[in-house]
Amino acid sequence: MSKKVVLHYFNGRGKMESVRWLLAVAGVEFEEVFLTKRExxxxxxxxxxxxxxQVPFVEIDGMQLVQSKAILNYIAGKYNLYGxxxxxxxxxxxxxxxxxxxxxxIITLPFTPPENKQKQLSNIEEKAKDRYLPAxxxxxxxxxxxxxxxxxxxxxxxxxxxxxxxxxxxxxLSTFPKIQAFQEKMKALPTVSKFLxxxxxxxxxxxxxxxxxxxxxxxxxxx
Numbered sequence: 001m002s003k004k005v006v007l008h009y010f011n012g013r014g015k016m017e018s019v020r021w022l023l024a025v026a027g028v029e030f031e032e033v034f035l036t037k038r039e040x041x042x043x044x045x046x047x048x049x050x051x052x053x054q055v056p057f058v059e060i061d062g063m064q065l066v067q068s069k070a071i072l073n074y075i076a077g078k079y080n081l082y083g084x085x086x087x088x089x090x091x092x093x094x095x096x097x098x099x100x101x102x103x104x105x106i107i108t109l110p111f112t113p114p115e116n117k118q119k120q121l122s123n124i125e126e127k128a129k130d131r132y133l134p135a136x137x138x139x140x141x142x143x144x145x146x147x148x149x150x151x152x153x154x155x156x157x158x159x160x161x162x163x164x165x166x167x168x169x170x171x172x173l174s175t176f177p178k179i180q181a182f183q184e185k186m187k188a189l190p191t192v193s194k195f196l197x198x199x200x201x202x203x204x205x206x207x208x209x210x211x212x213x214x215x216x217x218x219x220x221x222x223x
Contacts, residue, residue, distance in 0.1 A: 005030035008057040012210040013203045015068045016056045021160050024195040026079035041217050076153040091147045095154035099161045102132045106164050110206045133176050140178040159186045
């Protein structure tokens with residue numbers, strides 16, 4: 001098995017993008033194997049590496065990890081992005097789950113039937129403004145980080161999700177000054193700045209080619 005970190009997923013965001021973000025912010029180089037055909041997915045199944053028959057799938061430290069939460073937890077713990085003690089970890093988990101809840105709604109948006117897409121878009125905007133962003137704004141009230149006095153995975157996930165929101169709603173942060181300031185500070189971090197540059201492993205918003213590939217590879221989910 002390769003000693004390098006290898007990500008097995010589609011050439012798009014989905015559930016793997018947060019993994020890419022954490023590794024990039026930690027300064028960890030990784031390789032990617034893109035799923036483009038149904039046969040590749042079936043081979044992973046036949047090889048027994050997909051415990052629950054799902055991707056993402058990550059090879060790291062001699063392990064074959066599946067389930068996005070398990071993967072993210074491991075990377076965060078390994079690279080000191082998970083707080084200094086259990087109490088901080090619990091707070092980090094709360095913020096993380098909130099960010100991922102919101103991200104999941106955005107991730108599924110492209111797969112929403114056209115007749116329901118506008119309703120889903122409005123729902124995302126409303127929940128972001130009324131439920132999620134106020135909580136993050138409050139969390140940043142007295143600190144540049146969401147938890148404790150150092151960067152954690154919660155900060156990384158927050159940056160990821162607000163950038164996704166701004167792609168959909170460019171002015172959505174206009175009434176959240178703490179988040180705006182947080183965003184600028186995060187963008188100035190060397191590893192973050194590098195990941196935001198063209199040509200990095202960061203993926204673009206999903207396009208029709210990505211949607212077609214996902215539907216073909218995971219055809220059993222779209223019957």
